[in-house]
Amino acid sequence: MTSKSLSQPRFKQLKTLRAIAIGLTISFAAPAFADNLPEVQRLIKQGQYPQALEKVDAYLSNKPKDAQGRFLKGLIYTEMNKPAEAISVFTKLTEDYPELPEPYNNLAVLYAQQKQYDKARTALEMAIRTHPSYAIAYENLGDVYAKLASQAYDKALQLDNANATTQNKLALIRDLITTSSKGNVKPTAATPTVATKASAPTAAPIASVVTTTPSAASTAPTKVAEAKPAAIVAPAVAPAPAPAPVAAVAKSDGASEDIAKAIAAWASAWSRKDVKSYLSSYASDFNTPKGMPRKAWEDEREERIAGKPGKISVTYDEPKITVNGDKATAVFRQHYKAPGLSSSTNKTLVLSRTSGKWLIKEENSR
Amino acid sequence: MLGRKFILLGLASCLASSLVTDALAKAPANPKPGKTQVSKVAVKPVAKKAKPGKTAKLVTPLAAVSTAKFAVATPATRLPAVVSDSGPEAQLVTIFKEIEANRLGNALQLTDALLSQHPNYRLASLIKGDLLLARRQDIQTFGAMTGAPPDKVADLRAEAIVRLRGYREKPETKNIPRYLLQMQPDQRHAIVVDTKRSRLYLYENDLSNGGRPRFVADYYVTQGKLGAEKVSEGDKKTPIGVYHVTSSVPRQKLADLYGSGAFPINYPNEWDKRQGRNGSGIWLHGTPSNTYSRPPKASEGCVVLTNQDLDIVAKSLQVGLTPVIISNSVEWLSFDDWAKERNELNKSIDAWRTDWESRDTERYMRHYSKRFKTNDQSLEQFAAQKKQVNASKEWIKVKTENLSVFRNPGKEEVVVVTFDQDYRSNNLNNLMKKRQYWLREDGKWKIIYEGSA
Numbered sequence: 001m002t003s004k005s006l007s008q009p010r011f012k013q014l015k016t017l018r019a020i021a022i023g024l025t026i027s028f029a030a031p032a033f034a035d036n037l038p039e040v041q042r043l044i045k046q047g048q049y050p051q052a053l054e055k056v057d058a059y060l061s062n063k064p065k066d067a068q069g070r071f072l073k074g075l076i077y078t079e080m081n082k083p084a085e086a087i088s089v090f091t092k093l094t095e096d097y098p099e100l101p102e103p104y105n106n107l108a109v110l111y112a113q114q115k116q117y118d119k120a121r122t123a124l125e126m127a128i129r130t131h132p133s134y135a136i137a138y139e140n141l142g143d144v145y146a147k148l149a150s151q152a153y154d155k156a157l158q159l160d161n162a163n164a165t166t167q168n169k170l171a172l173i174r175d176l177i178t179t180s181s182k183g184n185v186k187p188t189a190a191t192p193t194v195a196t197k198a199s200a201p202t203a204a205p206i207a208s209v210v211t212t213t214p215s216a217a218s219t220a221p222t223k224v225a226e227a228k229p230a231a232i233v234a235p236a237v238a239p240a241p242a243p244a245p246v247a248a249v250a251k252s253d254g255a256s257e258d259i260a261k262a263i264a265a266w267a268s269a270w271s272r273k274d275v276k277s278y279l280s281s282y283a284s285d286f287n288t289p290k291g292m293p294r295k296a297w298e299d300e301r302e303e304r305i306a307g308k309p310g311k312i313s314v315t316y317d318e319p320k321i322t323v324n325g326d327k328a329t330a331v332f333r334q335h336y337k338a339p340g341l342s343s344s345t346n347k348t349l350v351l352s353r354t355s356g357k358w359l360i361k362e363e364n365s366r
Numbered sequence: 367m368l369g370r371k372f373i374l375l376g377l378a379s380c381l382a383s384s385l386v387t388d389a390l391a392k393a394p395a396n397p398k399p400g401k402t403q404v405s406k407v408a409v410k411p412v413a414k415k416a417k418p419g420k421t422a423k424l425v426t427p428l429a430a431v432s433t434a435k436f437a438v439a440t441p442a443t444r445l446p447a448v449v450s451d452s453g454p455e456a457q458l459v460t461i462f463k464e465i466e467a468n469r470l471g472n473a474l475q476l477t478d479a480l481l482s483q484h485p486n487y488r489l490a491s492l493i494k495g496d497l498l499l500a501r502r503q504d505i506q507t508f509g510a511m512t513g514a515p516p517d518k519v520a521d522l523r524a525e526a527i528v529r530l531r532g533y534r535e536k537p538e539t540k541n542i543p544r545y546l547l548q549m550q551p552d553q554r555h556a557i558v559v560d561t562k563r564s565r566l567y568l569y570e571n572d573l574s575n576g577g578r579p580r581f582v583a584d585y586y587v588t589q590g591k592l593g594a595e596k597v598s599e600g601d602k603k604t605p606i607g608v609y610h611v612t613s614s615v616p617r618q619k620l621a622d623l624y625g626s627g628a629f630p631i632n633y634p635n636e637w638d639k640r641q642g643r644n645g646s647g648i649w650l651h652g653t654p655s656n657t658y659s660r661p662p663k664a665s666e667g668c669v670v671l672t673n674q675d676l677d678i679v680a681k682s683l684q685v686g687l688t689p690v691i692i693s694n695s696v697e698w699l700s701f702d703d704w705a706k707e708r709n710e711l712n713k714s715i716d717a718w719r720t721d722w723e724s725r726d727t728e729r730y731m732r733h734y735s736k737r738f739k740t741n742d743q744s745l746e747q748f749a750a751q752k753k754q755v756n757a758s759k760e761w762i763k764v765k766t767e768n769l770s771v772f773r774n775p776g777k778e779e780v781v782v783v784t785f786d787q788d789y790r791s792n793n794l795n796n797l798m799k800k801r802q803y804w805l806r807e808d809g810k811w812k813i814i815y816e817g818s819a
Binding site for chain 1: 486488489490491492494495496498499501502509511514515518519522656
């Protein structure tokens with residue numbers, strides 16, 4: 001049994017890994033700033049978006065043109081579920097820096113979330129035009145093409161969207177948009193095992209940035225080539241499929257990472273009022289409060305989350321995670337904010353791992 | 367990773383390939399256009415012997431698609447500017463050419479352009495789906511979506527085939543559908559429908575040219591679910607015969623199914639009734655709002671155009687006048703053959719007229735077939751009555767005006783003759799519109815039915 005406090009939980013709270021990896025790529029690509037951006041990134045990771053926004057705005061007031069700052073601002077808006085603002089930020093970035101593929105890609109992710117697949121396609125095609133070997137954009141574009149094809153087929157064949165095949169397709173697409181936020185195993189998700197260790201000792205923002213983005217860096221062409229820390233990158237990318245021969249410690253590290261991500265996804269879904277995603281954080285055998293029927297509990301959660309007017313913000317301090325095989329406990333202080341209610345509680349989540357996914361088995365507040 | 371993947375749209379390959387070569391390299395057609403033969407039953411691509419120089423590159427994986435063998439008698443020489451290509455055929459042809467050349471990006475762009483013109487165009491949507499899917503994975507067939515309903519894909523594939531074929535095989539301007547032997551002067555246009563080709567041809571009565579039919583344009587049409595040769599009520603077939611537009615139903619009085627307008631025709635006509643055919647409500651009409659175009663076989667028996675095409679055709683339709691001739695395989699005549707047949711019939715009709723004036727009942731009755739009967743008389747009764755009437759006459763003058771002669775499609779050689787009959791005699795004058803059906807019997811044209819029209 002190992003216990004570990006995650007000093008730098010990565011990939012927290014972000015909607016899509018594809019988007020995130022890109023965020024970091026850019027910082028890697030343009031490392032010439034040192035000011036407040038690491039702080040902004042830290043706040044983003046902790047899910048403290050309003051604070052992060054404040055900081056990044058302050059930063060941008062001095063450097064209004066700065067691509068990295070504006071990119072982070074776009075990410076923050078995305079996380080705060082303000083797609084219009086996020087789209088505006090990324091769009092202007094593409095206008096000012098048409099050579100950067102990342103803003104295009106994230107624009108596409110936002111458009112895809114809004115089911116504007118044609119716009120998503122255009123954006124991704126722009127990303128690829130500037131960077132023909134941009135794997136993430138290709139992957140996204142493939143999904144967007146599939147979605148567009150499915151729409152075209154629905155139209156051509158007058159398919160009822162409720163029928164089975166179409167539903168499958170929609171689920172696939174939901175995958176594209178939200179899967180990654182649930183933190184299930186994807187190549188990119190596997191990278192932090194190495195990254196954490198490498199970055200932990202150093203506080204230097206650049207190093208941290210470099211190491212967190214091995215997979216993105218490896219795909220980022222030209223300009224960063226000479227800076228690419230190949231030794232780190234290569235192993236990180238290679239063991240992508242889970243059963244890679246990693247040491248025991250690394251394994252539990254991986255679990256902690258996964259759990260941290262699961263918690264991040266859970267809090268993020270809650271904040272976004274994405275009830276479906278929120279409920280999917282819970283195991284099917286979740287111990288409902290007072291043993292109430294699952295359905296009743298789900299309805300209650302839905303009412304309290306989606307039914308609540310105004311914004312909800314759920315953030316938390318660094319969780320203390322204890323892993324024991326397929327069971328884990330996460331203890332943290334949770335900050336809940338909604339119109340007319342603001343509370344901080346100590347929360348304990350008991351999680352269990354089912355088919356590679358960490359799901360909440362018990363939830364207790366004190 | 368997602369580079370140009372190999373894509374095989376069987377349809378495209380089989381249809382687009384020979385378009386250019388054929389259209390350009392084609393010698394100016396057979397001197398005698400004979401009968402059209404379209405075979406699309408064969409399982410194997412048909413050999414090319416039919417047409418020298420034809421380079422139809424047919425692809426096997428999609429046997430059903432690739433078997434369309436194109437007709438011989440209607441060469442695909444490009445027509446002069448009289449042709450209004452209102453439909454999407456030209457764009458489809460280009461799209462399939464691009465697909466065949468593996469320029470899928472261009473193909474997609476063109477398809478998007480087509481869809482922006484006709485957002486409800488299901489065939490274009492299907493092609494778009496295929497082109498997008500091909501960027502993600504290899505696709506093997508037309509309508510490659512997993513679980514695509516095969517009947518709907520088959521419908522769209524059929525539409526693509528007939529549209530492309532229609533485009534390739536526009537009738538030659540110098541040839542004339544043999545049905546349009548003579549239009550009456552106030553019939554400005556005539557319509558000929560070919561159900562096998564899912565095509566409607568619009569002809570103009572070119573009075574400045576001796577009433578020779580002049581090709582104006584052609585359009586894709588939908589026919590009955592179960593094809594042509596209607597016999598009975600509810601058989602979901604389109605009738606074959608010589609009809610005319612009897613009325614016009616404006617859009618606001620129509621259900622959405624009928625689209626932008628409807629023009630009932632006079633099925634069942636005298637000939638149909640004589641053959642024991644029944645049913646009713648056969649119209650030319652438009653397309654419902656949820657689709658740009660319907661599959662080739664989809665109606666209850668009506669002839670359906672896209673709304674856009676119907677609106678154009680409607681401008682040429684005269685209620686009570688415009689002939690609508692529906693054939694299951696239009697036959698074409700060269701101008702000489704057409705003129706010959708027309709003269710022959712005019713002579714026969716004139717001989718009938720003068721023999722009537724002669725008051726010689728025997729001579730007169732030579733123009734009537736043994737199978738002749740009217741609505742209420744047998745041949746014998748008819749002959750007896752004529753004899754009796756003639757006996758009371760000192761003189762008879764018969765004039766036939768506004769004569770129209772249309773050949774009835776089908777195996778039997780039948781023509782429909784309609785005219786204003788001005789009958790004068792010493793004791794009776796009578797004006798009437800008469801319709802006769804003439805049948806060629808033992809090489810001679812004989813009347814098999816007559817009555818007022």
